[in-house]
Amino acid sequence: MHEEDNEDSKLGNKVNIVKVFALKEHPNRAYMITQQNVHTFLNEPPYRQKDRFYALCPYCHNPICIISRSKQVKGADRPQVILYARHLVNAPEGFYPPNKDKGRNCLLEIKPDIFAPSLLKGIKVPVHRIDRQRVRKALSFLTGIYISNQLTNVFIDQHKPVLQYRLVNYYDFPFVLLIGMHELPINGRKVASKYLANKIAKNARYFYLSDNQQIIEKEPNQAWKIKLIFKEQKHDSGDMLYLLTDIVEEHGKSLHHIGSYRIYCRMFNHLIK
Numbered sequence: 001m002h003e004e005d006n007e008d009s010k011l012g013n014k015v016n017i018v019k020v021f022a023l024k025e026h027p028n029r030a031y032m033i034t035q036q037n038v039h040t041f042l043n044e045p046p047y048r049q050k051d052r053f054y055a056l057c058p059y060c061h062n063p064i065c066i067i068s069r070s071k072q073v074k075g076a077d078r079p080q081v082i083l084y085a086r087h088l089v090n091a092p093e094g095f096y097p098p099n100k101d102k103g104r105n106c107l108l109e110i111k112p113d114i115f116a117p118s119l120l121k122g123i124k125v126p127v128h129r130i131d132r133q134r135v136r137k138a139l140s141f142l143t144g145i146y147i148s149n150q151l152t153n154v155f156i157d158q159h160k161p162v163l164q165y166r167l168v169n170y171y172d173f174p175f176v177l178l179i180g181m182h183e184l185p186i187n188g189r190k191v192a193s194k195y196l197a198n199k200i201a202k203n204a205r206y207f208y209l210s211d212n213q214q215i216i217e218k219e220p221n222q223a224w225k226i227k228l229i230f231k232e233q234k235h236d237s238g239d240m241l242y243l244l245t246d247i248v249e250e251h252g253k254s255l256h257h258i259g260s261y262r263i264y265c266r267m268f269n270h271l272i273k
Contacts, residue, residue, distance in 0.1 A: 144193025
């Protein structure tokens with residue numbers, strides 16, 4: 001690790017420091033930047049190069065450099081060592097060159113914020129140019145439920161206002177479509193996530209999973225529904241934005257809670273034709 005200098009300047013005039021890193025082998029899995037994690041996961045090439053440690057940003061997947069800074073704490077005998085990361089303008093050996101556009105839109109490079117209505121109107125995402133097949137795959141990845149073409153059209157065509165939210169860009173708008181949807185009935189749909197499958201298998205009272213992971217009613221023509229409820233946006237300790245989501249069975253005013261999970265905001269490539 002090295003002291004911060006001008007050589008590894010970050011992209012743009014942004015203000016947040018990155019608290020997490022990812023590995024090339026698992027770019028979506030975030031680790032907190034601690035002494036232990038750095039020396040456990042980044043101690044061999046290409047992550048360690050001489051006295052420097054490199055990794056990936058778990059949000060935009062661009063290369064980052066681990067920075068060490070000393071801070072004098074009043075009353076302490078020794079300075080406190082603070083670790084964080086900065087996005088790189090140039091790629092170190094063994095890493096792909098940074099995608100500058102994704103770097104400019106990386107949520108970890110700005111102060112923690114959430115997607116919300118913007119005073120500046122005008123759809124930022126051109127709906128007529130959306131690659132709906134890629135968005136369908138992105139929505140399936142995020143929710144853990146296989147999303148159909150028809151449902152993808154509902155997500156997009158009935159929730160255009162959320163495409164005007166602040167922070168929305170060409171890479172992350174499938175996550176914002178979930179915010180606009182509020183809830184998603186999943187009766188009869190197939191489950192892609194092992195976590196969801198386990199929760200439904202163990203905790204659901206009125207539904208079960210077939211051999212091909214389809215959600216089936218235990219009693220035909222029952223009045224109960226099963227759905228995902230997209231509750232609220234939050235940040236974890238590493239400033240990664242996620243959507244707290246409940247899995248519930250519902251009948252009128254009766255509600256049975258099956259489980260909860262986090263849907264993390266992700267960047268997807270080639271969503272616009």
